[in-house]
Amino acid sequence: MGLYDRYLLPRLLHVSMKNPEVRKQRARIVPAAAGRVLEIGIGSGLNLQHYGSNVTSVDGIDPSPALLGMAGDAAVQASFPVTLHHGSAEALPFAQGAFDTVLSTWTMCSIPDIGRALTEIRRVLKPGGALIFIEHGRAPAPAVARWQARLDPLWGRCAGGCHLNRDIAGLVEAADFRFRRLDEGYLVKGPKFLTWHFDGEAVLS
Ligand SMILES: C[S@@+](CC[C@H](N)C(=O)[O-])C[C@H]1O[C@@H](n2cnc3c(N)ncnc32)[C@H](O)[C@@H]1O
Numbered sequence: 001m002g003l004y005d006r007y008l009l010p011r012l013l014h015v016s017m018k019n020p021e022v023r024k025q026r027a028r029i030v031p032a033a034a035g036r037v038l039e040i041g042i043g044s045g046l047n048l049q050h051y052g053s054n055v056t057s058v059d060g061i062d063p064s065p066a067l068l069g070m071a072g073d074a075a076v077q078a079s080f081p082v083t084l085h086h087g088s089a090e091a092l093p094f095a096q097g098a099f100d101t102v103l104s105t106w107t108m109c110s111i112p113d114i115g116r117a118l119t120e121i122r123r124v125l126k127p128g129g130a131l132i133f134i135e136h137g138r139a140p141a142p143a144v145a146r147w148q149a150r151l152d153p154l155w156g157r158c159a160g161g162c163h164l165n166r167d168i169a170g171l172v173e174a175a176d177f178r179f180r181r182l183d184e185g186y187l188v189k190g191p192k193f194l195t196w197h198f199d200g201e202a203v204l205s
Helices: 003-017 020-032 065-075 114-124 142-158 168-174
Strands: 035-040 055-062 082-086 099-105 125-136 177-186 196-204
Touching: 003 065, 020 099, 020 125, 020 196, 035 114, 055 065, 065 082, 099 114, 114 125, 114 168, 125 168, 168 177, 168 196
Parallel strands: 035 055, 035 099, 055 082, 099 125
Antiparallel strands: 125 196, 177 196
């Protein structure tokens, strides 16, 4: 991993993910998490302040040591136990059925093998547990989707392997989840190639 990915990119991600538009969505979505929570791609821990009192603990996993360091600083303020793990959602170091909620915010775009990660999320969720997510991805308008496909290779190199054009709802459904709620739309302000969002709650089918 080069110096850009190791040192500069984590700072850029932290600053861009603090955007007030993004924060508004966190405040809307994160309080639905309950019980023992796993946050995949916890990044710099920007969701920690949005969890409600029905959360008993949060485990966060991320492959970036720099982002985990920032999440550690944010965890000091939390009123529930937070445990941070260095690793990938593709190989979760947890027992089957360990979590009530798995939370993913702007992370599924960046996991190299998203199918494998969703299989792992299924495995670690309790029966009746929920995957709560907000993710950007492939827009339904063909003209926007074409731009997403064109920009995807360059964007991925600059943005830590982030893909612009994943059909997040389709991927979650293909992993045998059933949607309890699913909303799609340009949920945050910004360029269309980056702002089509999938926001939902999925349970094991
Ligand atoms: C755009 S950031 C979002 C961070 C955080 N979820 C948030 O809402 O601020 C994408 C995150 O996905 C993480 N990530 C990349 N590959 C991953 C993987 N294989 N497993 C888990 N997280 C991963 C990155 O390190 C980064 O923290």
